[in-house]
Structure formats: C-alpha cells, structure tokens
Amino acid sequence: MDAPSYHIQSYCMIRDRTIAVNGTTFLKTNADLTLADFLKSAYRQLDIDYPKFHKMDSLCKAVLIAAELMDRTSGPYASDTALIFSNRSSSYLSDNKHATGIFDTENPTASPATFVYTLPNIALGEISIRHQLHSENVFFIFDRYLPEFLVPYTNAALDDKPIKSAIGGWVEIGEHTCDLLLYHIGKSGDIPHTVAELKRIYNEHE
C-alpha cells in the first residue's frame, strides 16, 4: 500500500470537561461544571477578544475553541482549508431551544438569534468567519464517528484540487456532554492520516 499522502498536523479533543491538544491537556475542570460554564472557562483561558463567542450555541462554541487551539499549534490556516465535519445529532441543542420557545403555550416566542443556530453547518460558518476561510464545507450525519468514510473522502477531496489542507472530525455535543475530535490535516506532519491512527486517537482517551 502507498504511504499516506496526508498527515495530521494537530488534533484537539474535547471530552466532557477536558480539552486536550495533541494529547496534552489545555483545560480540565470539575465534572459538575455546566457545559456553558465549561466552554466559557475555555474561552477565558484562550484569552481572545471575540465577543461573538457568547452569542453562539454550545456546538459552535466547542468547535470554535478547538479550531482556535489547532490554529495556534499548526496554523495559520490557509484560506482554502476544506472543512469536513460530522456528528450524530445535528444541531439538536438549538433545535430544542427554538422548539421550546415556539411551542410554549403561554408565551410562544421565536428568537431569531436561536433560530440562526438550528443547522449543524453554522459551526462551519462561524470558524470560516473567525479564520477567514473561503473553502469547501460539508457536514455529514452519521450514527457514530466514522473515520472509515471520512479518511477516503477527505483524501479524495484533497487529491482532486489545489487545496492541500483540511479540518475534519466529529463534533457531538449534548446538553451536558462533549464528544469532539477535530484534526488539522496537511501534507506534512507526525501522524499519518489513516483510519487506524484516527481510531487510536479517538479511543485513547476513553
């Protein structure tokens, strides 16, 4: 088999209340901190001035934090860095918030700021805005993290065009839980971009 053409330049994992970059812990808080407070702590620790962060839902916040950390490690991102994301529950958190608002029998309210986030790919939009990426985006819905699909898909996308870098992974954020693994892929790097390596990384923190 040919040597892999692409490599993982950095990766960020957010599991419940721990954030790690390339296996090194960036932040670990108490397990009983709410998701909102956990993400806020991460934002403060990042020490960036980006007030738009506070308007985002938890899915977008988690994605933004991960993208920021990888940018510091293996960035800056090229403006045509492809975004290839996936999860299981789409934009469930915001969907639920919007539905609760409009179906309230006493005081039905449709909040535009909530509705804006009722799509999973808004997270791609948010990091595109933050890092000025004018690139190709896709968001898949799978039952579980599926490197068996994402690796050949990403490789084919990168082979096809002049773009040679991508950010991909799995971003399943629940009301209280985080199961996020994002990685920055490029031509060079320490870890080969293969199904076996990604499974190893994804499972090593179980």
Add this chain to the structure above:
Amino acid sequence: MSELTEELKAKIISQLNLEDLTVDDLDDNTPLFGNGLGLDSIDALELIVMLDKSYGIKLSDPKEGRKVFETVQTMADFIEANRK
C-alpha cells in the same frame, strides 16, 4: 426616563448575550450598531422581539428599526412615545 434607560441597558445585555459588558459600561448615547457596540442584523431582530414582548410595540419593517435602535436613548424615546 433614566429608569427606562437603565432597564433597557440590562435587557439589551441579557437578551443579546453581551457577556463582557455591565450596565455601567453602556452609555445612553453610544451607537449600538456599526462602530459602537458592533451589533449585527440578528441583534436588531432580537431587539424587535424585545420591543414586542416587553413593551407591546410591534415593528414590522426591519428598516424602521435602524433609526429606533441607534442608541439606548433613541430606544427609550421611542418606547415612551409608543408604549401601550
């Protein structure tokens, strides 16, 4: 009047998730959009919802909002003139 502007500032901060601001940070005459606070079109829509829910005033044209939402003071003036 100043009670209304203080109330508005608190509502704006909470409704628009302006986490890093306190009521004291918001001046009555700071432009809310553009270079001032940097609010965007979605924030304007949220303020329209707030006008309706908190003060019973319906704005059906988002363009009308631009004049009304220039500053906290212009919002307070508009509410005083139109509240039910």
Add this chain to the structure above:
Amino acid sequence: MSPIVPIAVTGMGAISAIGNDVAENFKSLAEANHGIGPIRQLETCHEERLLAGEVHMSNAELYDRLGLPQDIAYTRSTLLALWASREALEAAAIDPTDGYRTGLISATTVGGMDATERYYDDYLASAKNRSFIPTHPCGYAAEQIAGQLGIADFVTTISTACSSAANAIMLGARMIRAGLLDRAIVGGTDCLSRFTVNGFNSLMIYTDGHCRPFDENRNGLNLGEAAAYLVLEAEEVARNRAILPIAYVTGYGNANDAFHQTASSDNGEGAYLAMQQALEIARLNPADVDYINAHGTATPNNDLAEGNALLRMYGSASALPPFSSTKAFTGHTLAAAGAIEAVFSILALQHQVVFPNLNFSQPIASLNIVPQTGLAAKKIDHVLSNSFGFGGNCSTLIFSKDHD
C-alpha cells in the same frame, strides 16, 4: 488528479407544490402555473398570513399510494423522499441487486421535526405515537429510504442548510469519480414544519404575499416542501446497462462566504467562488453557460449578493445568459432545493427551454439585471444551478447535454 469519469444522470424523480412527478412539474413550469398558496395542511398560527408551496397530498394519501404499512412511522419528509426516489429508480430501470456498488446520499434539514412537533406532547401521555420518536434525527430518513429501495453499499445524510441537496449531488459525483461507487441515488427532501415557518418569520425574511425573485421590491421568501432525487452512474455502467443518459453532471463547486451566519456578503464572495470552481471542474467559460437556475430566494440580501456575484462573473448585465429563479413556483424547499432545481435544470436541457422567473417587474436598481420572465426556447448545452445555504455554504452544479 484522477482521470475524468463522465457522471451520467440516468433517472430523476420529483414531487413539489407544482407536481407529483417530473412530468407534472415540467407542465407547470411551462405553463407558468405556480404552487404557492395559503397553508392548508400544516397547522400554524401563521396560516392566515403566510403563503407556502405545499405538496398536494396528505400523509395518509402518501402512505396509501406508496403501499406502506400503517404501523411503521414515516415522517412527511421521508414519505416525499420515498415517492420521488422511487420515480427516479424506475426511470433509470435500476435493479439494486445487479451487483453494481450503489449508494444513497440524501439531504434534509427538517428530518422528523414535523412529527415531533405534532406528537411530542403526547409521548408521555400515551403510547399511540411513540413509534415516531426515533424518526426525529436527520439521519433516520436516509436509513428508511435505503431499506425500502434495497440500497446497502453506502448510505449517508448531508445537512448543510439550503445547499444540502446540491452537496449530496456533488458527493455522489465525487464518489463515482473516485471509484468508491458505481452508482449513487442523490437528492434531498424537506417538508413544511412549524419549526421552519416560525424560524424564517422571526428573521423577518418571509414575505406576506408571493415572493418576487430579483425584483427591486422583493421582501422575502415563501417556504415550500419537496423531494427530488437523481440517479448518477459512471458512464461506463450506464453503457453496460444499455441506459441512455438524460444529462451529465459536469461541474460542481462549494465555498464558504465567511461573512455572517445567515446573511451573504454584499459582493457574493462565496457564490462567486462556488460558481468559479464549478466552471473550472467543467472546463467551461462563463460564456459557455446557456441558462442559470439561480438560488433567487427573493430575500433582499440573497438576490443582491447573488446578482453581484453574477455580474462579477460576467462583467456586465448584457453579458449574462438567461437566468431565472424557480422559487416563485415551488417556494424555497430548503434541503430539497438543490435537487428539485437540478431536476428543473435537466428539464431545461431535455426540452431546450429556459423557465420563467415569476412576479418580476422592476430590476434591482444597483444591478440592473433582468431575469427571463417568459418561457423561451433556446439551444441549451450547459445549465448552471446555484444553491446557497445559511452558514455561508455556497454550492454550484453544472449539468450538460454531453461531456467532453
């Protein structure tokens, strides 16, 4: 770079507010019969004021005519998808057991939300509708459709707002080109829901009357519901099966606008990049495009941004090929839009006509571009179709009569 594999379209299926199959849709387009009217089937507090493009079949009718067992939960989006995908498979004479690697790539944003909003309150009180609980997530419909159609090699769902189906078509083409599949059923479905009607209304981009794409006085969209699917095959596979392609997917592009979650940049950067990429893949110049089926939602923002992107591409209004938005016929069908409009683009190729942009009277002052307002016969070799979604997700597809 991988060798160019011509991607043949060998079948298509569609259901929308203007027809229950491809032929009915074409007839409505040709006769300028739109499907926008008062909301009859969905119970919403906005039904008095807002118009939408509803499919003229109830869920009960769809169950009945699809021959589905009553005790299995199918949401409206899934029912529409089953209807349209069956037409596509029949048109392409597909036998899923013939040994060719076949995938299903379906797109949706509503998922099972229509059922959830109807039955949620009941779930704790009674067991009656609980079978709908698992239908809620976006990925469930594709699993059910694949099960019904007998597709097992590859199944996935794409959910990227209003560009979802275009991205599904793009993915299918890419997987065939990469040799991962021989064949792909690609498209999308979305039904009307209180969730989306209320949401778009809260953004104040839902017009009171009929939408007016590219008109100076446009003030918002009408929502619609639809499902549409294409059968894509490697040309060699179609030849082996002795099936004549009805069109080819020759170009595709996707780029992020990187401006705002729900508004497009004034100069339509994402749109411009997506169109440019699609033309590059197709190895065509802008002047080679004979008809543009625009995204044209009739929101003040989209049509201005898309119009600007078109002008950037063509240099002047007079250089633009005939273009139209068909959303005044069907409404904005969200995740199905890219697919239903792909069907319309292929119909344009088949019948050598450009479809009209309804409800237009005055061009956008700053652009001065005029869409095609009447049905027009024209020699058409290449059609470009745009679908732009929230999150800055801009996609463009190019369909051609033939390939290089």
